Amino acid sequence: MPELQDKYRVEFVGDVAILRMNNGENRFSSPTITAINKALDEIEKSDAKALITIGSGRFYSNGIDLKWMSQQTADEALKFALVPLVNRVLTFPMPTIAAINGHCYAGGAIFALAHDYRVMRTRQGWFCLPEIHLKLTFSSFKHVIKCKIPQGRVFTDMAVFGKRYTAEQVKATGVVDDITEMAGLMDLALHMAKQCLGKSGYDRETLKILKTDLYEDAVKETSVGNQQLFNIAKL
Amino acid sequence: MAGESTSCPPGYSVEFRDDVAILWMNNGENRFNIDTIAEINRALDTVEGSSLTRILITTGVGKFYSNGFDLNWLGNQGPEINEEFVGRLYKLWIRLMTFPVPTVAAINGHCYAGGGLFALCHDHRVMRTQRGWWCFPEIHIKLPFRPEMMNLLQNKLSSPAVARDMLLFGKKYVAEDLLKIDVVDDICEQSSLIEVAINRARTTLGKDNYSRDMLTRMKEDINNNSIERLVSTPYYQAVKSKL
Numbered sequence: 001m002p003e004l005q006d007k008y009r010v011e012f013v014g015d016v017a018i019l020r021m022n023n024g025e026n027r028f029s030s031p032t033i034t035a036i037n038k039a040l041d042e043i044e045k046s047d048a049k050a051l052i053t054i055g056s057g058r059f060y061s062n063g064i065d066l067k068w069m070s071q072q073t074a075d076e077a078l079k080f081a082l083v084p085l086v087n088r089v090l091t092f093p094m095p096t097i098a099a100i101n102g103h104c105y106a107g108g109a110i111f112a113l114a115h116d117y118r119v120m121r122t123r124q125g126w127f128c129l130p131e132i133h134l135k136l137t138f139s140s141f142k143h144v145i146k147c148k149i150p151q152g153r154v155f156t157d158m159a160v161f162g163k164r165y166t167a168e169q170v171k172a173t174g175v176v177d178d179i180t181e182m183a184g185l186m187d188l189a190l191h192m193a194k195q196c197l198g199k200s201g202y203d204r205e206t207l208k209i210l211k212t213d214l215y216e217d218a219v220k221e222t223s224v225g226n227q228q229l230f231n232i233a234k235l
Numbered sequence: 236m237a238g239e240s241t242s243c244p245p246g247y248s249v250e251f252r253d254d255v256a257i258l259w260m261n262n263g264e265n266r267f268n269i270d271t272i273a274e275i276n277r278a279l280d281t282v283e284g285s286s287l288t289r290i291l292i293t294t295g296v297g298k299f300y301s302n303g304f305d306l307n308w309l310g311n312q313g314p315e316i317n318e319e320f321v322g323r324l325y326k327l328w329i330r331l332m333t334f335p336v337p338t339v340a341a342i343n344g345h346c347y348a349g350g351g352l353f354a355l356c357h358d359h360r361v362m363r364t365q366r367g368w369w370c371f372p373e374i375h376i377k378l379p380f381r382p383e384m385m386n387l388l389q390n391k392l393s394s395p396a397v398a399r400d401m402l403l404f405g406k407k408y409v410a411e412d413l414l415k416i417d418v419v420d421d422i423c424e425q426s427s428l429i430e431v432a433i434n435r436a437r438t439t440l441g442k443d444n445y446s447r448d449m450l451t452r453m454k455e456d457i458n459n460n461s462i463e464r465l466v467s468t469p470y471y472q473a474v475k476s477k478l
Contacts, residue, residue, distance in 0.1 A: 095404070116399055116403065116404075117399075147395060148395050149395065150393075150394045150395060150396075174394055174395075174396050177396065196404055202374055202404075203374070203377050205377075206373075206374055206377045206378075206379055207374060207403070209379040210373065210374060210379050210380070210385075210402070210403050211403065213379065213380060213382045213385040213386075214385055214389065214398060214399075214402055214403055216382060216385070216386070
C-alpha cells in the first residue's frame, strides 16, 4: 500500500537512519506493521549505522489498533506480527533510539522499550503501560519489560500498576535517558546516536549477538514460533 | 601504610596483615590463562587455610588490575585447551563468588573484560582515581561474551541502562563513573587503596564476623542463577572433578 508506506518513511542524516511514523496515533495493525518492516528492511540494506524512530504530532504510538483488531477473523488475528516486530527491534543490528515525541502507550511503549535508548519531549505526552487498567496481560512481552525496566519500585509502579509518566518523571526512573523540548528532540536523538557510535560504529553481527544474549529471555519469548495470541477476546 | 608494595614478589602471592589476606597480582597485565588460574587458586587455598583470616583483598601492582583473558596464549592453543581454560575459569569465578570471607577487589589500574568479570565476582570493589579504565570491550574487538558470561554480568549490574552501556556498547569508565552507578563502593588515591579496601571489608564484617560455612551457603544461594548457568556448561562439567 504505497499511501500507507508513505506514512512510515525513512530518511538518512549522515549515517543515521530515521524512521518517521506519520499515521495519526501510529497504532499497530497488520498493514502498519508491514509498512514498518519494509522501512526496517530498507535501513538494514543501507549503510546506516544507527536507527532513530519518531512519531509525529501528539503521538509516538498508542499501541495496538484495537478497532482494527476487533474486525479481524481469528485467522487474521493470529497473523498479527507485533511480537516478531518487537523481537526485530530488540535485536536490531545497530544502536536504536526511540525519540518519543508524544503519547507512548501500551504496545507503543513496548515498541519504545525494545530500542536501546529513549529520549522524550517535555511538556506534552504521557509514557504509560496501562495494561492493568485495560485488564490485559503483557503475555509475550513480559520479558521485554523485565529486561528494560529497573527492578523494584520503578517496575512495580510502571509495569504492574500502570502509572502514567511525564517526560520528567520517566527520566527520573532511568527508563528514558534524556529529555528536551520538542524543537530539540531530533537533535538530541542524533546527538545520542553520535555519542553511542563513537569513531567507528559497531560491527552489525557482533552487536546482534550481544543483544540476543543480553536480552536472552525476551528474545526467546518473542521469537517466531513462540508467540502467544493476545487475549483479544477480552477486548 | 603504603598502598603499593614495591617489595612484592613477581607473580601471585599472599600477604597476611593480621586478619586480612591480600592477594597481590604482580604479573604485568595479570591476564588469565590455565597457569595463572592455577596460581590464583593456590593463593586462595593459602587464604582459606588460614583460620584467622576474615577478609580477602585482591589487587594488582602497577598499571593493571587485570586486562582479562590471555588472548595471545589462547590463540596458540587447540580447542581442547581453550575449553579447559573456560571450564577452569568458571570454577574460579564460582569459587570467588562463594568465598567464605568478605572479598574486596582493590582496583589499582586498568580493569578490562575478564578482569572486570573477576572484579565483579568479589563482594565489593574499590578503585583508585586518576588512572585506569574499566571496560568490557567485547563489541569493539568483535568477540562476543558467551551467554553464561553475559548472564553473570547482568546479575551483577544495577540497571538495564548500565548493562546496555557497559556490556553492549563497551563504554569506558573511570572510578568516579563507577561510583555513580554502584559498581564500586569507594574511590580514593592509589596510596590509600588497600586501606580503603580493608575499611570497606571491616564495615561489612561488623562486630560479629560470619561463620565461613554460612557465608558460603548464603553466597551460593544469592548467586544461584549465575552459578547454575556456569555449572551446566560442558566446559565446567569437563573440569568439575579436576584439581
